[in-house]
Amino acid sequence: xxxxxxxxxxxxxxxxxxxxxxxxxxxxxxxxxxxxxxxxxxxxxxxxxxxxxxxxxxxxxxxxxxxxxxxxxxxxxxxxxxxxxxxxxxxxxxxxxxxxxxxxxxxxxxxxxxxxx
Amino acid sequence: xxxxxxxxxxxxxxxxxxxxxxxxxxxxxxxxxxxxxxxxxxxxxxxxxxxxxxxxxxxxxxxxxxxxxxxxxxxxxxxxxxxxxxxxxxxxxxxxxxxxxxxxxxxxxxxxxxxxxxxxxxxxxxxxxxxxxxxxxxxxxxxxxxxxxxxxxxxxxxxxxxxxxxxxxxxxxxxxxxxxxxxxxxxxxxxxxxxxxxxxxxxxxxxxxxxxxxxxxxxxxxxxxxxxxxxxxxxxxxxxxxxxxxxxxxxxxxxxxxxx
Numbered sequence: 001x002x003x004x005x006x007x008x009x010x011x012x013x014x015x016x017x018x019x020x021x022x023x024x025x026x027x028x029x030x031x032x033x034x035x036x037x038x039x040x041x042x043x044x045x046x047x048x049x050x051x052x053x054x055x056x057x058x059x060x061x062x063x064x065x066x067x068x069x070x071x072x073x074x075x076x077x078x079x080x081x082x083x084x085x086x087x088x089x090x091x092x093x094x095x096x097x098x099x100x101x102x103x104x105x106x107x108x109x110x111x112x113x114x115x116x117x
Numbered sequence: 118x119x120x121x122x123x124x125x126x127x128x129x130x131x132x133x134x135x136x137x138x139x140x141x142x143x144x145x146x147x148x149x150x151x152x153x154x155x156x157x158x159x160x161x162x163x164x165x166x167x168x169x170x171x172x173x174x175x176x177x178x179x180x181x182x183x184x185x186x187x188x189x190x191x192x193x194x195x196x197x198x199x200x201x202x203x204x205x206x207x208x209x210x211x212x213x214x215x216x217x218x219x220x221x222x223x224x225x226x227x228x229x230x231x232x233x234x235x236x237x238x239x240x241x242x243x244x245x246x247x248x249x250x251x252x253x254x255x256x257x258x259x260x261x262x263x264x265x266x267x268x269x270x271x272x273x274x275x276x277x278x279x280x281x282x283x284x285x286x287x288x289x290x291x292x293x294x295x296x297x298x299x300x301x302x303x304x305x306x307x308x309x310x311x312x313x314x315x316x317x318x319x320x321x322x323x324x325x326x327x328x329x330x331x332x333x334x335x336x337x338x339x340x341x342x343x344x345x346x347x348x349x350x351x352x353x354x355x356x357x358x359x360x361x362x363x364x365x366x367x368x369x370x371x372x373x374x375x376x377x
Contacts, residue, residue, distance in 0.1 A: 100211070
């Protein structure tokens, strides 16, 4: 009743293969307890960020703060938004938008001599 | 069996794949054709009122298979079009907030009457707001997790909790705006104030839209009026909510924590 092509798209288990993307649409992820642990780590990093504003660490302040921000950002994106477990095409769509935004606005900031000041 | 009868059977709720509002196409038909015909009809776990077609052959799925097992997938990519659309939307939102953040960065030093970032920001208060929004991301992911387990009760509880935490955040932002205004920082006071209110206001509007989406979704779940695949709809709202959270992660650091 199904052509070979159609059979390739529907696995016997009923799981749908993603065809040309070669990945399954599934809902793998962390357990609820692991999500709580991830949230705890995020809260701890936020606490560290705030603490940094009251401690003088000199020139390290800005890079450390930006690294912590990036860690929090990608932790939420990868684990809470499931990009780590989902099909790569979703990751590409989001990162293209993110990368484009960073590129365009970095150029804008350089144009206005933001970093020189 | 005619095409029309197949279309009718597949939405019967007797264990046949729930195709939501996706158009009927080749893959849809193949999905139905893959289901073994004959055997003893056994209603699926989420049977609906229209159960008069038992024995049609579309009810012989394994006991652990139900209409909610998989969202409708695109025949071309094998992925959910809805989810793909949401990720595209979020990618484009990066450009919107990128523009607002860089505008703020450019104008943060353009103050008048001595009211600048260092004078007006209340870091401890904003830190608590950030923590609240961060925790709302946790409750949202727990709602998505419950949705995939088809644990409807916990899903609703976590969705409402997320909406409440979001409302707390928005309330905090309204309080912050009011106190800044009372200190003399109006929208047109300076380039700094305009860019600050525009950036954080846009974010606040996004959070408010998210709260409306969460409450609407909860109501629709309660009345069983969610179109398509329930877990996927919850996941899509969750993606939007998490995006609002990651934007705040950036705003909190760049706007509040880094001194001008």
